Amino acid sequence: MKDKKQLVVSAIKDGTVIDHIPAHDLFKVISILGLDHIENYITFGTNLESKKLGKKAIIKISDVFFRNEDINKIALVAPEAKLNVIKDYKVVEKKVVELPDEIIAIAHCVNPMCITNKENVPTKFQVVDKKKVSLKCHYCEKITDKANLKIN
Amino acid sequence: MKNKSLVSITDYTKEEYLKILDLAAEFEANPVQDILKGFVVATLFFEPSTRTRLSFESAVNRLGGRVIGFSDANTSSATKGETLRDTILTVSNYADLIVMRHPVEGGARFASEISPVPIVNAGDGANQHPSQTLLDLYSIRKTQGTLENIKIFFIGDLKYGRTVHSLVMALSQFNATFYFISPDELKMPDEYKIYLDNLGLKYFEYKEFTDIVGEADIIYMTRVQKERFSDPIEYEKTKNAYVLRAKMLANAKPNMKVLHPLPRVNEVHLDVDSHSSAYYFDQAQNGVYTRQAIISSILGIK
Ligand SMILES: [Zn+2]
Numbered sequence: 001m002k003d004k005k006q007l008v009v010s011a012i013k014d015g016t017v018i019d020h021i022p023a024h025d026l027f028k029v030i031s032i033l034g035l036d037h038i039e040n041y042i043t044f045g046t047n048l049e050s051k052k053l054g055k056k057a058i059i060k061i062s063d064v065f066f067r068n069e070d071i072n073k074i075a076l077v078a079p080e081a082k083l084n085v086i087k088d089y090k091v092v093e094k095k096v097v098e099l100p101d102e103i104i105a106i107a108h109c110v111n112p113m114c115i116t117n118k119e120n121v122p123t124k125f126q127v128v129d130k131k132k133v134s135l136k137c138h139y140c141e142k143i144t145d146k147a148n149l150k151i152n
Numbered sequence: 153m154k155n156k157s158l159v160s161i162t163d164y165t166k167e168e169y170l171k172i173l174d175l176a177a178e179f180e181a182n183p184v185q186d187i188l189k190g191f192v193v194a195t196l197f198f199e200p201s202t203r204t205r206l207s208f209e210s211a212v213n214r215l216g217g218r219v220i221g222f223s224d225a226n227t228s229s230a231t232k233g234e235t236l237r238d239t240i241l242t243v244s245n246y247a248d249l250i251v252m253r254h255p256v257e258g259g260a261r262f263a264s265e266i267s268p269v270p271i272v273n274a275g276d277g278a279n280q281h282p283s284q285t286l287l288d289l290y291s292i293r294k295t296q297g298t299l300e301n302i303k304i305f306f307i308g309d310l311k312y313g314r315t316v317h318s319l320v321m322a323l324s325q326f327n328a329t330f331y332f333i334s335p336d337e338l339k340m341p342d343e344y345k346i347y348l349d350n351l352g353l354k355y356f357e358y359k360e361f362t363d364i365v366g367e368a369d370i371i372y373m374t375r376v377q378k379e380r381f382s383d384p385i386e387y388e389k390t391k392n393a394y395v396l397r398a399k400m401l402a403n404a405k406p407n408m409k410v411l412h413p414l415p416r417v418n419e420v421h422l423d424v425d426s427h428s429s430a431y432y433f434d435q436a437q438n439g440v441y442t443r444q445a446i447i448s449s450i451l452g453i454k
Pocket of ligand 1: 109137138
Protein backbone atom coordinates (compact mmCIF):
# COMPACT_ATOMS: atom_id res chain seq x y z
CA MET A 1 0.00 0.00 0.00
CA LYS A 2 1.34 3.40 -0.93
CA ASP A 3 1.97 5.80 1.94
CA LYS A 4 -0.28 8.83 1.90
CA LYS A 5 2.64 11.26 2.23
CA GLN A 6 3.98 10.11 -1.12
CA LEU A 7 0.89 11.62 -2.67
CA VAL A 8 1.37 15.09 -1.22
CA VAL A 9 5.15 15.46 -1.42
CA SER A 10 6.68 14.28 -4.63
CA ALA A 11 9.72 12.03 -4.75
CA ILE A 12 13.25 13.29 -5.37
CA LYS A 13 16.00 11.71 -7.44
CA ASP A 14 19.00 12.55 -5.24
CA GLY A 15 19.08 14.25 -1.87
CA THR A 16 17.75 13.99 1.65
CA VAL A 17 14.30 13.36 3.07
CA ILE A 18 13.71 14.44 6.66
CA ASP A 19 10.64 12.78 8.11
CA HIS A 20 8.88 12.78 11.49
CA ILE A 21 9.31 16.47 12.21
CA PRO A 22 6.66 17.82 14.63
CA ALA A 23 4.43 19.96 12.38
CA HIS A 24 4.66 23.07 14.56
CA ASP A 25 8.47 22.93 14.49
CA LEU A 26 8.84 22.67 10.72
CA PHE A 27 9.96 26.25 10.30
CA LYS A 28 12.45 25.94 13.15
CA VAL A 29 14.03 22.97 11.36
CA ILE A 30 14.16 24.99 8.14
CA SER A 31 15.85 27.81 9.99
CA ILE A 32 18.35 25.59 11.86
CA LEU A 33 19.45 23.94 8.63
CA GLY A 34 19.53 27.25 6.77
CA LEU A 35 17.18 25.89 4.11
CA ASP A 36 15.74 29.36 3.70
CA HIS A 37 19.07 30.50 2.26
CA ILE A 38 19.84 27.82 -0.32
CA GLU A 39 18.98 27.59 -3.99
CA ASN A 40 18.21 23.86 -4.15
CA TYR A 41 14.84 22.44 -5.02
CA ILE A 42 12.97 21.84 -1.75
CA THR A 43 9.48 20.51 -1.15
CA PHE A 44 7.76 20.09 2.12
CA GLY A 45 4.48 18.88 3.46
CA THR A 46 3.04 19.65 6.84
CA ASN A 47 0.09 18.74 9.04
CA LEU A 48 0.33 15.17 7.81
CA GLU A 49 -1.19 12.49 10.01
CA SER A 50 1.27 10.71 12.30
CA LYS A 51 0.51 8.11 14.94
CA LYS A 52 3.55 9.15 16.95
CA LEU A 53 3.51 12.94 16.65
CA GLY A 54 -0.13 13.79 15.93
CA LYS A 55 0.69 16.16 13.09
CA LYS A 56 4.00 15.82 11.37
CA ALA A 57 5.97 17.47 8.64
CA ILE A 58 8.33 16.15 5.99
CA ILE A 59 11.04 17.95 4.00
CA LYS A 60 12.66 16.78 0.78
CA ILE A 61 15.79 18.56 -0.36
CA SER A 62 17.30 17.79 -3.73
CA ASP A 63 21.05 17.32 -4.08
CA VAL A 64 21.88 18.12 -0.46
CA PHE A 65 23.58 15.62 1.83
CA PHE A 66 24.11 16.73 5.41
CA ARG A 67 27.09 16.15 7.63
CA ASN A 68 26.10 14.47 10.91
CA GLU A 69 27.20 17.45 13.01
CA ASP A 70 24.90 19.71 11.00
CA ILE A 71 21.85 17.50 10.88
CA ASN A 72 22.13 16.58 14.56
CA LYS A 73 21.30 20.17 15.49
CA ILE A 74 17.66 19.60 14.54
CA ALA A 75 17.35 17.19 17.46
CA LEU A 76 16.79 20.38 19.50
CA VAL A 77 13.26 20.63 18.10
CA ALA A 78 12.75 17.35 16.25
CA PRO A 79 14.33 14.59 18.34
CA GLU A 80 12.30 11.90 16.54
CA ALA A 81 13.34 13.01 13.07
CA LYS A 82 14.42 10.31 10.63
CA LEU A 83 16.55 10.88 7.56
CA ASN A 84 16.55 9.00 4.32
CA VAL A 85 19.48 9.58 2.00
CA ILE A 86 18.25 9.18 -1.56
CA LYS A 87 20.36 8.25 -4.59
CA ASP A 88 18.65 7.62 -7.90
CA TYR A 89 15.19 7.47 -6.27
CA LYS A 90 16.34 4.79 -3.82
CA VAL A 91 16.93 5.03 -0.09
CA VAL A 92 20.62 4.24 0.29
CA GLU A 93 20.98 5.19 3.99
CA LYS A 94 18.70 5.79 6.98
CA LYS A 95 19.75 7.99 9.89
CA VAL A 96 18.34 9.12 13.22
CA VAL A 97 19.39 12.36 14.90
CA GLU A 98 21.13 12.76 18.24
CA LEU A 99 21.58 16.03 20.11
CA PRO A 100 25.26 17.12 20.03
CA ASP A 101 27.18 18.06 23.21
CA GLU A 102 27.38 21.71 22.17
CA ILE A 103 24.90 23.99 20.45
CA ILE A 104 26.47 27.03 18.81
CA ALA A 105 24.69 30.05 17.34
CA ILE A 106 21.26 28.42 17.00
CA ALA A 107 19.24 28.99 20.17
CA HIS A 108 18.64 32.11 22.25
CA CYS A 109 19.63 32.30 25.90
CA VAL A 110 16.58 32.66 28.16
CA ASN A 111 18.37 35.16 30.43
CA PRO A 112 17.64 38.76 29.38
CA MET A 113 20.76 39.91 31.29
CA CYS A 114 23.02 37.56 29.31
CA ILE A 115 25.81 39.07 27.20
CA THR A 116 24.45 37.16 24.17
CA ASN A 117 21.24 39.19 24.45
CA LYS A 118 23.08 42.50 24.97
CA GLU A 119 25.91 42.48 22.45
CA ASN A 120 26.63 40.79 19.17
CA VAL A 121 27.94 37.56 20.71
CA PRO A 122 26.87 34.22 19.18
CA THR A 123 25.25 31.92 21.73
CA LYS A 124 26.98 28.77 22.89
CA PHE A 125 25.41 26.10 25.08
CA GLN A 126 26.58 22.93 26.68
CA VAL A 127 23.86 20.26 26.47
CA VAL A 128 23.47 19.10 30.07
CA ASP A 129 20.46 16.85 29.48
CA LYS A 130 19.93 15.39 26.02
CA LYS A 131 16.61 13.76 26.84
CA LYS A 132 14.90 16.76 28.41
CA VAL A 133 16.80 19.20 26.14
CA SER A 134 18.44 21.28 28.85
CA LEU A 135 21.05 23.78 27.66
CA LYS A 136 23.58 25.54 29.91
CA CYS A 137 24.74 28.90 28.61
CA HIS A 138 28.51 29.08 28.19
CA TYR A 139 28.41 32.77 29.16
CA CYS A 140 25.83 33.44 31.89
CA GLU A 141 25.70 29.77 33.06
CA LYS A 142 21.88 29.83 33.19
CA ILE A 143 19.79 26.91 31.95
CA THR A 144 17.55 27.26 28.91
CA ASP A 145 15.11 24.36 28.71
CA LYS A 146 12.81 23.10 26.01
CA ALA A 147 9.84 25.17 27.17
CA ASN A 148 11.89 28.39 26.78
CA LEU A 149 13.72 27.43 23.64
CA LYS A 150 13.80 30.07 20.91
CA ILE A 151 15.57 29.41 17.66
CA ASN A 152 17.35 32.21 15.78
CA MET B 153 47.84 29.38 36.25
CA LYS B 154 49.89 31.88 34.25
CA ASN B 155 47.68 33.85 31.85
CA LYS B 156 44.63 31.82 32.86
CA SER B 157 41.63 34.09 33.32
CA LEU B 158 39.54 33.63 36.46
CA VAL B 159 35.91 34.02 35.44
CA SER B 160 34.03 31.35 37.36
CA ILE B 161 34.97 29.44 40.50
CA THR B 162 34.62 26.20 38.51
CA ASP B 163 37.45 27.32 36.20
CA TYR B 164 39.93 26.26 38.89
CA THR B 165 40.51 22.77 40.25
CA LYS B 166 40.72 21.86 43.91
CA GLU B 167 44.54 21.84 43.60
CA GLU B 168 44.45 25.33 42.10
CA TYR B 169 42.26 26.61 44.97
CA LEU B 170 44.78 25.26 47.42
CA LYS B 171 47.68 26.79 45.53
CA ILE B 172 45.99 30.22 45.71
CA LEU B 173 45.26 29.79 49.42
CA ASP B 174 48.88 28.81 50.17
CA LEU B 175 50.06 31.83 48.25
CA ALA B 176 47.59 34.07 50.10
CA ALA B 177 49.07 32.80 53.37
CA GLU B 178 52.51 33.84 52.10
CA PHE B 179 51.19 37.32 51.39
CA GLU B 180 49.57 37.51 54.78
CA ALA B 181 52.98 36.87 56.33
CA ASN B 182 54.63 39.35 53.98
CA PRO B 183 52.00 41.67 52.48
CA VAL B 184 54.25 44.43 51.15
CA GLN B 185 56.56 43.33 48.35
CA ASP B 186 57.82 44.90 45.16
CA ILE B 187 57.06 41.99 42.84
CA LEU B 188 54.57 43.83 40.60
CA LYS B 189 56.96 46.66 39.77
CA GLY B 190 56.47 47.60 36.13
CA PHE B 191 53.08 45.90 35.88
CA VAL B 192 49.84 47.73 35.17
CA VAL B 193 46.50 46.30 36.27
CA ALA B 194 43.25 47.79 34.92
CA THR B 195 40.20 47.82 37.18
CA LEU B 196 37.16 48.32 34.96
CA PHE B 197 34.06 48.76 37.10
CA PHE B 198 31.10 49.23 34.77
CA GLU B 199 28.95 49.27 37.89
CA PRO B 200 30.15 50.59 41.23
CA SER B 201 31.42 48.25 43.92
CA THR B 202 33.71 50.35 46.02
CA ARG B 203 34.66 47.61 48.45
CA THR B 204 35.70 45.08 45.82
CA ARG B 205 37.54 47.68 43.74
CA LEU B 206 39.49 49.03 46.71
CA SER B 207 40.42 45.52 47.76
CA PHE B 208 41.85 44.71 44.31
CA GLU B 209 43.61 48.08 44.09
CA SER B 210 45.08 47.69 47.57
CA ALA B 211 46.35 44.23 46.58
CA VAL B 212 48.12 45.62 43.49
CA ASN B 213 49.48 48.72 45.23
CA ARG B 214 50.99 46.75 48.09
CA LEU B 215 52.89 44.65 45.58
CA GLY B 216 54.33 47.69 43.81
CA GLY B 217 52.11 47.55 40.70
CA ARG B 218 50.17 50.45 39.16
CA VAL B 219 46.42 50.65 38.69
CA ILE B 220 44.40 52.32 35.92
CA GLY B 221 40.65 52.17 35.39
CA PHE B 222 37.26 53.59 36.22
CA SER B 223 34.87 53.10 39.08
CA ASP B 224 31.49 53.34 37.39
CA ALA B 225 30.04 53.42 33.90
CA ASN B 226 29.42 57.18 34.04
CA THR B 227 33.13 57.90 33.87
CA SER B 228 33.77 55.29 31.18
CA SER B 229 33.17 55.28 27.46
CA ALA B 230 30.38 52.72 28.03
CA THR B 231 27.99 55.64 28.50
CA LYS B 232 28.85 56.80 24.99
CA GLY B 233 27.59 53.47 23.70
CA GLU B 234 30.91 51.69 23.34
CA THR B 235 30.53 47.92 23.36
CA LEU B 236 32.22 45.78 25.98
CA ARG B 237 34.14 44.20 23.13
CA ASP B 238 35.68 47.50 22.06
CA THR B 239 36.46 48.58 25.63
CA ILE B 240 38.30 45.31 26.31
CA LEU B 241 40.20 45.33 23.02
CA THR B 242 41.32 48.90 23.74
CA VAL B 243 42.21 48.63 27.42
CA SER B 244 44.08 45.36 26.89
CA ASN B 245 46.71 47.50 25.13
CA TYR B 246 47.26 49.48 28.31
CA ALA B 247 47.34 46.79 30.98
CA ASP B 248 48.85 43.39 31.79
CA LEU B 249 45.68 42.15 33.47
CA ILE B 250 42.10 43.36 33.59
CA VAL B 251 39.91 43.14 36.68
CA MET B 252 36.32 43.80 35.62
CA ARG B 253 32.89 44.13 37.13
CA HIS B 254 30.00 44.33 34.71
CA PRO B 255 26.23 44.12 35.21
CA VAL B 256 25.78 41.84 32.19
CA GLU B 257 26.00 38.13 32.98
CA GLY B 258 28.64 36.30 30.98
CA GLY B 259 30.36 39.60 30.19
CA ALA B 260 33.57 38.48 31.87
CA ARG B 261 33.56 35.12 30.06
CA PHE B 262 33.14 36.90 26.75
CA ALA B 263 35.89 39.38 27.63
CA SER B 264 38.25 36.49 28.51
CA GLU B 265 37.69 35.04 25.04
CA ILE B 266 38.54 38.19 23.11
CA SER B 267 41.14 39.76 25.40
CA PRO B 268 44.84 39.19 24.74
CA VAL B 269 45.51 39.73 28.48
CA PRO B 270 43.97 37.68 31.30
CA ILE B 271 40.67 38.73 32.90
CA VAL B 272 39.72 38.47 36.56
CA ASN B 273 35.95 38.58 37.03
CA ALA B 274 35.04 40.84 39.95
CA GLY B 275 31.33 40.13 39.47
CA ASP B 276 29.17 39.69 36.36
CA GLY B 277 25.62 40.55 37.37
CA ALA B 278 24.05 37.80 39.46
CA ASN B 279 26.39 35.20 38.01
CA GLN B 280 29.93 34.81 39.41
CA HIS B 281 32.36 36.56 41.75
CA PRO B 282 35.16 34.01 42.17
CA SER B 283 37.66 36.09 44.18
CA GLN B 284 34.99 36.37 46.89
CA THR B 285 34.71 32.58 46.98
CA LEU B 286 38.48 32.16 47.23
CA LEU B 287 38.71 34.63 50.10
CA ASP B 288 35.82 32.82 51.80
CA LEU B 289 37.75 29.54 51.45
CA TYR B 290 40.85 31.25 52.82
CA SER B 291 38.91 32.55 55.82
CA ILE B 292 37.43 29.12 56.51
CA ARG B 293 40.76 27.32 56.27
CA LYS B 294 42.49 29.92 58.39
CA THR B 295 39.94 29.76 61.20
CA GLN B 296 39.22 26.03 61.10
CA GLY B 297 42.70 24.77 60.21
CA THR B 298 41.25 22.78 57.31
CA LEU B 299 38.67 22.91 54.53
CA GLU B 300 37.71 19.26 54.92
CA ASN B 301 34.48 18.09 56.61
CA ILE B 302 33.28 21.58 57.59
CA LYS B 303 29.69 22.06 58.81
CA ILE B 304 28.52 25.31 57.31
CA PHE B 305 25.26 27.25 57.79
CA PHE B 306 24.07 29.50 54.99
CA ILE B 307 21.47 31.96 56.27
CA GLY B 308 19.18 34.39 54.45
CA ASP B 309 18.81 34.78 50.70
CA LEU B 310 19.94 31.46 49.25
CA LYS B 311 18.02 31.87 46.03
CA TYR B 312 19.75 34.89 44.54
CA GLY B 313 22.95 34.95 46.60
CA ARG B 314 25.71 34.22 44.11
CA THR B 315 28.36 34.13 46.85
CA VAL B 316 26.39 31.31 48.46
CA HIS B 317 26.10 29.32 45.23
CA SER B 318 29.79 29.63 44.40
CA LEU B 319 30.90 28.72 47.90
CA VAL B 320 28.64 25.66 47.88
CA MET B 321 30.23 24.56 44.59
CA ALA B 322 33.74 25.08 45.97
CA LEU B 323 33.11 23.38 49.34
CA SER B 324 31.48 20.42 47.62
CA GLN B 325 35.05 19.33 46.83
CA PHE B 326 35.92 19.19 50.52
CA ASN B 327 33.18 16.93 51.91
CA ALA B 328 31.28 19.74 53.64
CA THR B 329 27.88 19.33 55.33
CA PHE B 330 25.47 22.10 54.39
CA TYR B 331 22.66 23.70 56.40
CA PHE B 332 20.46 25.91 54.24
CA ILE B 333 18.38 28.29 56.36
CA SER B 334 16.02 30.63 54.53
CA PRO B 335 12.41 31.70 54.11
CA ASP B 336 10.42 29.65 51.59
CA GLU B 337 10.64 32.37 48.96
CA LEU B 338 14.44 32.40 49.05
CA LYS B 339 15.31 28.70 49.24
CA MET B 340 18.40 27.16 47.71
CA PRO B 341 17.67 26.45 44.02
CA ASP B 342 17.09 22.80 43.11
CA GLU B 343 20.03 22.64 40.70
CA TYR B 344 22.49 22.95 43.60
CA LYS B 345 20.66 20.39 45.71
CA ILE B 346 20.67 17.95 42.79
CA TYR B 347 24.39 18.60 42.37
CA LEU B 348 25.01 17.77 46.05
CA ASP B 349 22.77 14.70 45.84
CA ASN B 350 24.81 13.43 42.90
CA LEU B 351 28.00 13.82 44.92
CA GLY B 352 26.42 12.06 47.92
CA LEU B 353 26.94 15.13 50.14
CA LYS B 354 24.63 15.87 53.07
CA TYR B 355 22.51 18.99 53.30
CA PHE B 356 19.61 20.06 55.51
CA GLU B 357 17.00 22.77 54.99
CA TYR B 358 15.56 24.81 57.84
CA LYS B 359 13.45 27.91 58.25
CA GLU B 360 15.16 28.96 61.45
CA PHE B 361 18.38 28.17 63.24
CA THR B 362 18.27 29.21 66.91
CA ASP B 363 18.15 25.61 68.18
CA ILE B 364 20.89 24.22 65.96
CA VAL B 365 23.60 26.89 66.19
CA GLY B 366 25.74 24.49 68.24
CA GLU B 367 26.31 22.35 65.13
CA ALA B 368 28.01 25.04 63.07
CA ASP B 369 31.70 25.50 62.29
CA ILE B 370 30.88 28.44 60.02
CA ILE B 371 27.79 30.65 59.81
CA TYR B 372 27.65 32.43 56.48
CA MET B 373 25.19 35.33 56.60
CA THR B 374 23.64 37.04 53.57
CA ARG B 375 21.39 40.02 53.12
CA VAL B 376 17.65 39.42 52.79
CA GLN B 377 16.63 42.17 50.41
CA LYS B 378 13.14 43.58 50.38
CA GLU B 379 12.97 43.72 46.60
CA ARG B 380 13.35 39.93 46.39
CA PHE B 381 9.92 39.41 47.94
CA SER B 382 6.82 39.42 45.77
CA ASP B 383 4.75 40.18 48.87
CA PRO B 384 5.97 43.08 51.07
CA ILE B 385 3.98 41.73 54.04
CA GLU B 386 5.86 38.45 53.73
CA TYR B 387 9.11 40.43 53.90
CA GLU B 388 8.07 42.26 57.06
CA LYS B 389 7.11 38.96 58.67
CA THR B 390 10.33 37.14 57.81
CA LYS B 391 13.09 39.74 57.92
CA ASN B 392 13.72 39.49 61.65
CA ALA B 393 13.98 35.71 61.59
CA TYR B 394 17.23 36.01 59.66
CA VAL B 395 19.02 38.54 61.84
CA LEU B 396 21.91 37.22 63.88
CA ARG B 397 22.26 38.51 67.45
CA ALA B 398 24.98 37.82 70.00
CA LYS B 399 22.59 36.12 72.42
CA MET B 400 21.84 33.47 69.77
CA LEU B 401 25.48 32.38 69.87
CA ALA B 402 25.42 31.16 73.50
CA ASN B 403 25.68 27.49 72.45
CA ALA B 404 28.05 28.03 69.55
CA LYS B 405 31.23 25.97 69.31
CA PRO B 406 34.40 27.86 70.29
CA ASN B 407 35.84 27.47 66.79
CA MET B 408 32.67 28.81 65.14
CA LYS B 409 33.08 31.92 62.99
CA VAL B 410 30.51 34.21 61.41
CA LEU B 411 31.24 35.24 57.84
CA HIS B 412 29.47 37.84 55.70
CA PRO B 413 30.46 39.06 52.22
CA LEU B 414 29.67 42.68 53.30
CA PRO B 415 28.20 45.23 53.09
CA ARG B 416 25.70 44.28 55.76
CA VAL B 417 22.47 46.11 56.42
CA ASN B 418 20.94 44.78 59.62
CA GLU B 419 21.21 41.00 59.27
CA VAL B 420 24.19 40.82 61.63
CA HIS B 421 23.36 42.87 64.69
CA LEU B 422 26.03 45.26 65.95
CA ASP B 423 26.19 43.31 69.22
CA VAL B 424 27.79 40.41 67.32
CA ASP B 425 30.79 42.57 66.39
CA SER B 426 32.36 42.22 69.83
CA HIS B 427 31.64 38.46 70.04
CA SER B 428 34.62 36.13 69.58
CA SER B 429 32.81 34.51 66.63
CA ALA B 430 32.65 37.70 64.57
CA TYR B 431 35.02 37.35 61.64
CA TYR B 432 33.60 39.44 58.77
CA PHE B 433 36.07 42.30 59.01
CA ASP B 434 39.01 39.88 59.17
CA GLN B 435 37.42 38.20 56.16
CA ALA B 436 37.60 41.51 54.26
CA GLN B 437 41.28 41.79 55.24
CA ASN B 438 41.86 38.27 53.91
CA GLY B 439 40.40 39.49 50.63
CA VAL B 440 43.48 41.60 49.97
CA TYR B 441 45.87 38.66 50.49
CA THR B 442 43.72 36.39 48.35
CA ARG B 443 43.62 38.96 45.55
CA GLN B 444 47.39 39.41 45.80
CA ALA B 445 47.65 35.65 45.31
CA ILE B 446 45.22 35.58 42.37
CA ILE B 447 46.90 38.46 40.53
CA SER B 448 50.50 37.36 41.06
CA SER B 449 49.78 33.77 40.06
CA ILE B 450 47.94 34.83 36.88
CA LEU B 451 50.77 37.21 35.99
CA GLY B 452 53.14 34.29 36.42
CA ILE B 453 55.18 35.93 39.17
CA LYS B 454 54.37 33.37 41.85
ZN1 LIG C 1 23.27 33.19 28.70
